[in-house]
């Protein structure tokens with residue numbers, strides 16, 4: 001065949017002199033290159049035609065995109081835009097392409113069908129610094145180190161055995177708080193502050209297991225709380241350096257500087273707690289020592305095998321994940337719940353009735369009562385539906401080019417799950433904006449658990465990155481609320497009323513404090 005083709009073209013190379021040969025060679029090269037170029041251009045045009053488009057979305061300004069139009073309530077703006085552009089849309093924030101999804105079917109596509117593609121994170125600068133360079137669970141890239149730490153977290157620290165063993169510490173903190181409220185009965189209580197304090201104390205107690213005591217312990221707790229709160233604010237703040245990485249080195253808003261300062265204070269506290277623990281550790285019974293998270297992590301740091309050993313930075317950032325990830329989320333949810341119960345006294349009455357039946361007036365609440373408090377459980381679920389602590393979850397990143405809902409999603413896009421919109425969609429929920437815990441009590445409500453399999457209800461996310469703190473969050477929430485309600489009758493401070501406005505941050509909190517008066521309701525004062 002080649003012989004036949006070269007035979008046809010033999011006349012072309014049959015030039016009479018050298019000059020003609022050169023001209024014919026140059027012509028051959030030019031014609032070949034042009035032909036190849038035209039062919040490739042045609043193929044590219046055709047493949048572009050075949051490629052799905054990017055999702056629709058609002059137009060922004062050159063360079064900065066939609067940034068100036070976002071306002072301060074990101075979750076509300078995102079829900080409003082979903083009304084206009086549908087359940088999947090895009091917007092540019094600086095040079096970041098953001099995709100917002102707001103339907104159960106798209107959530108399923110992201111978190112089940114294409115879970116591995118969307119399991120990555122792109123931490124903002126503040127979070128990268130605060131997690132010792134992405135060394136924790138929440139901000140590390142999807143890969144072997146993340147898998148290892150998650151395994152340690154779920155199997156070692158938050159296993160049923162460890163959580164059962166830590167129960168006396170949680171109980172002690174709740175009892176201390178109840179005694180404090182009892183002693184100041186009649187004085188106004190800032191409910192949000194009260195529950196934040198209980199959770200911070202309980203978490204810190206579970207972390208160090210009481211090896212740090214006295215004055216040192218008190219200053220440690222208050223220092224930790226202050227730093228954790230500051231860190232939350234910095235992580236929620238839009239940072240120009242994140243949206244325009246070329247400007248990163250100027251740190252125009254000082255976020256990097258401030259986060260480094262906080263991390264260094266945190267690090268001093270953590271280092272001193274670890275040293276204190278190592279010094280007192282040998283005097284504490286081994287059975288006692290294995291009950292706290294820090295001891296579990298120190299054991300893995302020193303003696304872990306290839307599958308479980310962790311570095312000192314990973315140890316510290318895991319501790320921060322529990323403190324920062326667990327405190328604000330759970331206490332904020334408790335405050336919203338109490339606000340809704342104060343507004344719905346008929347439901348509050350039923351909750352009291354349930355507590356009296358299950359716990360009785362001559363006992364204190366114990367964790368073994370919790371599975372029988374079904375109405376209270378439904379109240380918690382309804383609060384997480386109407387006031388999800390993370391209404392936009394934690395953003396995921398696409399680690400490769402793919403399609404979603406028929407649209408093209410380029411590699412590196414930031415994907416927001418609009419939990420807020422899904423939880424309030426009137427097509428999915430009857431009387432979607434009303435607080436009706438009974439919706440979680442009917443026969444189908446079993447499917448509304450936190451496993452992330454019901455894509456209509458995702459307060460803890462779904463897929464590989466689903467919140468690993470659920471078992472602790474659920475226990476603390478139920479135990480604290482049941483204990484505070486069982487011990488006291490709560491009334492609004494005279495002259496105040498309940499309102500439900502919120503303020504946006506990485507965790508969406510109640511804007512105004514909920515000020516209440518507690519009146520003891522148990523006749524046996526020894527129970528306080």
Ligand code: HEM
Nearest residue numbers: 137138322325326329330389394460461462465467469473
């Ligand atoms: C009411 C309480 C809580 C809520 C509503 C909540 C919600 C969430 C959500 C929505 C995510 C993101 C899931 C995703 O990316 O798809 C998350 C992640 C996470 N949460 Fe929670 N959380 C709560 C309590 C806790 C507690 C108590 C802890 C620790 C003990 C915790 C530790 C974490 C960690 C480490 C991650 C990152 C997981 C990963 O990236 O693999 N959370 N949480």
